Amino acid sequence: MAESEEYYDYLFKLVLIGDSGVGKSNLLSRFTRNEFLYESKSTIGVEFATRNLKMEGKTVKAQIWDTAGQERYRAITSAYYRGAVGALLVFDITKRATYDNVDRWLKELREHADPDIAIMLVGNKTDQPHLRGVSTAEAQQKAREAKLSYFETSALSGDNVEASFTELVKEIYSIASRAQIDVAGSSWVPTQFRPDHAESVPLGGPAKPASNGGCC
Amino acid sequence: MRNERTAPFSVALESENIDLREISRLANFGVPDGLRLRPIYWKLMLGYLPTDRKLWESTLKDMRDLYDTYVHQFFIKVRKSTEDVCVDPLSDEPINDKGPSDSAWAEYQKNAKLLIEIDKDVRRTHPMVQFFRCDPEYLAKFGVTQKDIGSYQSNVGDKSPAIKFSSLTNNSEKGTIFNPPERNRARLNGLLTDFDRLANGTFGGILDKPQVSQHHAALVRMLMLFARLNTAIQYVQGLNELVSMIYYVFYTECEPEERQYAEADAFWCFVNLMSAVGDIYTVGLDGDVIGIRGHMSRLMKGIEARYPACHKHLSSLGIPADFFAIRWFTLLLAGEFELPDAVRVWDTVLGGRVNGPDGVMDRLQAVCVTMIGFVEDDLLQCGYSETITMLQKYPVVDVNHLLGFAVPKEVTAANNVVSNSEGPASPGGVEGAYRGF
Numbered sequence: 001m002a003e004s005e006e007y008y009d010y011l012f013k014l015v016l017i018g019d020s021g022v023g024k025s026n027l028l029s030r031f032t033r034n035e036f037l038y039e040s041k042s043t044i045g046v047e048f049a050t051r052n053l054k055m056e057g058k059t060v061k062a063q064i065w066d067t068a069g070q071e072r073y074r075a076i077t078s079a080y081y082r083g084a085v086g087a088l089l090v091f092d093i094t095k096r097a098t099y100d101n102v103d104r105w106l107k108e109l110r111e112h113a114d115p116d117i118a119i120m121l122v123g124n125k126t127d128q129p130h131l132r133g134v135s136t137a138e139a140q141q142k143a144r145e146a147k148l149s150y151f152e153t154s155a156l157s158g159d160n161v162e163a164s165f166t167e168l169v170k171e172i173y174s175i176a177s178r179a180q181i182d183v184a185g186s187s188w189v190p191t192q193f194r195p196d197h198a199e200s201v202p203l204g205g206p207a208k209p210a211s212n213g214g215c216c
Numbered sequence: 217m218r219n220e221r222t223a224p225f226s227v228a229l230e231s232e233n234i235d236l237r238e239i240s241r242l243a244n245f246g247v248p249d250g251l252r253l254r255p256i257y258w259k260l261m262l263g264y265l266p267t268d269r270k271l272w273e274s275t276l277k278d279m280r281d282l283y284d285t286y287v288h289q290f291f292i293k294v295r296k297s298t299e300d301v302c303v304d305p306l307s308d309e310p311i312n313d314k315g316p317s318d319s320a321w322a323e324y325q326k327n328a329k330l331l332i333e334i335d336k337d338v339r340r341t342h343p344m345v346q347f348f349r350c351d352p353e354y355l356a357k358f359g360v361t362q363k364d365i366g367s368y369q370s371n372v373g374d375k376s377p378a379i380k381f382s383s384l385t386n387n388s389e390k391g392t393i394f395n396p397p398e399r400n401r402a403r404l405n406g407l408l409t410d411f412d413r414l415a416n417g418t419f420g421g422i423l424d425k426p427q428v429s430q431h432h433a434a435l436v437r438m439l440m441l442f443a444r445l446n447t448a449i450q451y452v453q454g455l456n457e458l459v460s461m462i463y464y465v466f467y468t469e470c471e472p473e474e475r476q477y478a479e480a481d482a483f484w485c486f487v488n489l490m491s492a493v494g495d496i497y498t499v500g501l502d503g504d505v506i507g508i509r510g511h512m513s514r515l516m517k518g519i520e521a522r523y524p525a526c527h528k529h530l531s532s533l534g535i536p537a538d539f540f541a542i543r544w545f546t547l548l549l550a551g552e553f554e555l556p557d558a559v560r561v562w563d564t565v566l567g568g569r570v571n572g573p574d575g576v577m578d579r580l581q582a583v584c585v586t587m588i589g590f591v592e593d594d595l596l597q598c599g600y601s602e603t604i605t606m607l608q609k610y611p612v613v614d615v616n617h618l619l620g621f622a623v624p625k626e627v628t629a630a631n632n633v634v635s636n637s638e639g640p641a642s643p644g645g646v647e648g649a650y651r652g653f
Contacts, residue, residue: 044542046542
């Protein structure tokens with residue numbers, strides 16, 4: 001694992017946001033470890049996982065931050081949005097209230113995240129169609145109006161989980177590579193693709209992260 | 217070995233007037249397991265039991281009665297507020313001309329919302345610990361059969377032992393009982409008789425499925441009551457973990473005939489614990505030195521003073537305490553260790569209470585700083601992701617050893633009972649003058 005995780009050409013920081021209990025942590029564990037827990041503990045503060053993806057022969061390291069959904073934690077977790085180039089805004093298709101809160105989360109992103117952040121709306125828990133409280137068409141409509149992409153997933157069955165994360169990364173990748181082409185030959189890197197820490201890798205060629213060797 | 221350690225602890229607890237400082241000191245080596253001493257020690261440290269043993273019986277009786285009264289009053293009050301509400305079964309809205317006041321409806325909605333929020337977290341409290349898992353006997357009282365509970369799912373990567381009410385949510389006949397509250401309010405009046413302490417699996421039909429065990433129901437009651445009594449904090453995610461730790465220890469480490477009081481005792485101890493650490497849950501205090509941000513910056517300062525290399529490492533990678541310590545503080549480290557180890561950590565952390573009102577948080581700070589130093593060698597080898605991962609999923613360590621480094625120097629130095637062969641040779645207590653490892 002360590003070997004393949006260490007090399008990458010691009011590093012994208014993504015955040016998972018949305019109301020408490022919509023399945024953010026399970027989407028993350030399904031995507032990064034292919035695991036699912038029926039009753040996973042509620043997230044306090046923030047949790048973090050990474051996974052490498054291949055895009056046109058390049059390695060993209062997706063660094064995903066899973067945040068606490070409860071109101072109380074928003075005030076102290078907005079720092080996590082800094083440097084994020086993508087966000088998965090998750091709601092539970094069986095709980096209308098979590099969908100109604102999507103606008104509040106968008107506002108949250110507008111206030112704390114980079115204005116160019118790529119946002120994907122994700123309706124999770126499609127494994128419970130008999131309890132559906134939000135129709136696909138309605139969510140698609142909202143996504144269109146807010147200019148977001150929309151995916152429906154089931155972290156439980158795994159349906160569409162891979163596809164949604166990959167699509168978001170692809171979207172960011174295409175913006176990043178366009179940005180790179182625009183400034184071909186220069187070393188300029190758009191700030192939003194430069195997460196503000198030691199592992200940040202300039203666009204424009206294979207690179208090795210600053211860290212040597214891992215601990216785990 | 218055991219006798220050397222347990223004897224002084226038992227003796228100290230048998231004294232007529234208990235010396236808190238002494239038992240706190242002894243507890244730094246861990247409260248002896250298996251002798252049912254821990255609940256007494258925690259109750260003393262949390263100020264629930266007075267130091268004068270003669271007062272114990274009356275104190276316990278009063279507080280247990282008071283808890284019962286509160287539970288009764290609160291849930292009766294909730295019931296009254298729902299009785300006043302008449303709901304149009306079609307629109308699911310209150311019917312105004314039948315007299316229910318807006319305030320009764322608002323009260324009902326407030327309670328239902330809070331209950332659903334708390335219930336959601338209680339269901340995911342210690343899902344891997346047998347004690348908190350589904351109890352078919354309990355569920356049978358609510359008409360839930362073994363078949364309803366269903367078997368564990370066998371999805372790839374599914375590690376969950378928790379139950380799934382698959383057939384309940386599919387079964388329209390049963391659904392009359394377990395329907396989501398939005399569709400169920402009209403039936404509330406018929407279900408109100410269930411709304412008492414004895415038959416509260418769904419708390420009067422507000423919840424769409426019953427609690428999975430009597431312990432879950434107890435946690436919900438305690439958290440509901442706390443939320444209504446403490447309006448500044450109400451309910452914050454994480455409180456479920458704190459109250460469940462106390463309840464678990466009280467229930468599992470007492471005489472069987474005392475178990476019926478575990479809930480009342482745990483509630484009052486939880487209330488007292490919150491008076492010691494509640495500031496970190498209070499949004500209004502986030503920016504204050506006593507709020508969560510204040511504690512995180514204090515932690516970084518503590519790391520800088522004691523483990524400058526670790527501090528430099530974190531700073532150069534751009535890793536603030538926010539990335540790992542919110543949960544450390546919020547759960548008083550209960551989330552960083554397996555349950556038995558977390559209980560052991562609390563023996564030490566709660567012992568800080570003898571040093572004054574801030575003693576618990578001071579002790580917690582000391583342990584958190586030590587946790588960084590304890591893994592220093594590995595930490596310094598880690599890159600950005602590995603460092604965050606390591607601190608968010610703290611490695612399995614020998615907690616006794618770890619705590620040996622965190623407790624005050626004078627505590628171990630003054631100890632004349634316990635053989636030092638097992639403990640660290642030079643702990644250099646974080647609370648006192650710290651010298652590192």
